[in-house]
Amino acid sequence: FVHGDHLGSTALLTCYEQPSAMSCGNGSVHRYLRYDAYARMTAYTARQAQLLDAHCDLLLVGDSLGQVIYGLPSSVPVTLDMMAAHGAAVVRGSYHAAVVVDMPFGAYEASPEQAFSSASRLLKETGCAAVKLEGGAVMAETVAFLTQRGIPVMGHVGLTPQAVNVLGGYNARGRSEAEAQKIVSDAKALDDAGAFAVVVEGVVEPIAIAVTK
Helix, strand or coil: CCCCCCCCCCEEEECCCCCCCCCCCCCCHHHHCCCCCCCEEECCCHHHHHHHHHHCCEEEECCCHHHHCCCCCCCCCCCHHHHHHHHHHHHHHCCCCEEEEECCCCCCCCCHHHHHHHHHHHHHHHCCCEEECCECHHHHHHHHHHHCCCCCEEEEEECCHHHHHHHCCCCCECCCHHHHHHHHHHHHHHHHHCCCEEEEECECHHHHHHHHC
């Protein structure tokens, strides 16, 4: 499914063909997978969640709160403690939408075991329905590890803000043929690993179309 975000540069690809049995928190991710489209919005506070909850199916607690709430230069300095605090606040303010919490930089990349420790903490302390992590095929093993242990995962490919220091900025990705093919293959790898959805951010339009077909 394609989901417009900001300037229309983000696509959201749902992956499971059959509804998953995984659920937790105020809403469960599996109930939306039967629909042709659903609405996803971002919230950082309980009050934002209260205002948005009735109008969307998924609420994402993004690590962009680093810039939006704390005035940080990027999402890289955001900590697991910050995500847990804001995730819990959003869950408290929502009664309909499934809440997905971003895993911050440094909380999951080292190993699947580290990712499970961080993700299980977020689920326990916030009551969220799922977590989101960045990275393509390199994170497929971690996605499979988490989903096999009862943690629903949303993937994120294309422009991955946590890697801004490597990417050199927030420019659109996939302008070269090689980079475009890698983004598509990354999304497929996360699909195969069991991600219930994949955010495809900041890519040129043909890639979003190719990934979501």
